[in-house]
Amino acid sequence: MTKLNLFTTVLTYPAPSSNYRGESEENRTVLQKISKNGQKYTVVSPESIRNALRETLILMGLPNNRSRVYDADQLAVEFKEFPNASKYADDFLFGFLVAKTEDVKKNKPLPPKRDSIFRCNMAVALSPYKYDAVFHQSPLNQKTKNNEKTFWSNASTSALLHREVTHTAFQYPFALSQRDCLEHPEWVKALLQAITQLNKVAGGHARAYYEFAPRSVVARLTPKLVAGYNTYGFGDMGDFSELSRLGKAEDENCDLPANEFWIGGEIVRDMENDEITRLKEAGAHLYTNPEKLFDALATEFLASND
Secondary structure, eight states: OOOOEEEEEEEOOOEEEOOSEEEOSTTEEEEOEEEETTEEEEEEOHHHHHHHHHHHHHHTTOOOSEEEESSSSSSEEEESSSOOTTTOHHHHHHOEEOOOHHHHHHTTTSOSEEOOSSEEOOEEESSOOOOEEEEEEEOOOOOOTTTTTTOOOSOSSOEEEEEEEEEEOEEEEEEEEHHHHTTSHHHHHHHHHHHTTOOOOOOTTOOOOOOOSOSEEEEEEESSSSOOSOTTOBOTTSOBGGGGGEEOTTSTTOSEEGGGEEEEEHHHHTSOHHHHHHHHHHTOEEESSHHHHHHHHHHHHTSOOO
């Protein structure tokens, strides 16, 4: 019995981004960054990606246990009941942890913890951060005769807000094991559909609109336990150089078997005809539309091969 593993890298479209940040003194909002090859690149956490997927799946009508509470005085969520991976799609897909012993004892035999079957790493910008920033004014809420009975105020003066921005695309990898998914294939299929329309990936105070839906996709469906290629392989022009390693599986000198790869989106639409012919003859699955790629990939990935 062979079980398949899915490794995927998603590339977003480029756009101005200030949608994920930490906060510091003097009204300065700071993009999260890491160092790579001596330069700073903005990043978005996998926790933010999972949270956006959870909210997308709620909009798609899947049974959910956890939801955001927006009127609390701090970041807060509400669970309908004790986590239950058999009952709720978000508990099944993204896992949970119940730390309090008394709560665990009250809800036996339900397990108190579960790993996320959706393995996702940081989204990293394609373009380095260039220290761009924008400024805007937060006005004073003035007390007047018209509002004196209902007056409220956040500060005693107006404020100049300093916000770091960058114009970039992001790439992020994720992985799924078929072994983990076959108990609820309909939920996993919905998860893959949610990735094709992913939005609202942002920090808790974000106001910016930045889509995380795929511009290009490179995926490998394989019995191997590792991807075998650079999962952050998109270049700054949206190319994926490691596609040159793909060849016919039966060839003795084949580096990566093309029939295990699913490639879609802009990277296919911009591909030279000779390269399209080479990859198709080697067995690669090519799609100009990422949504159609994920639909076909889900069908193949979730087919039981017991």
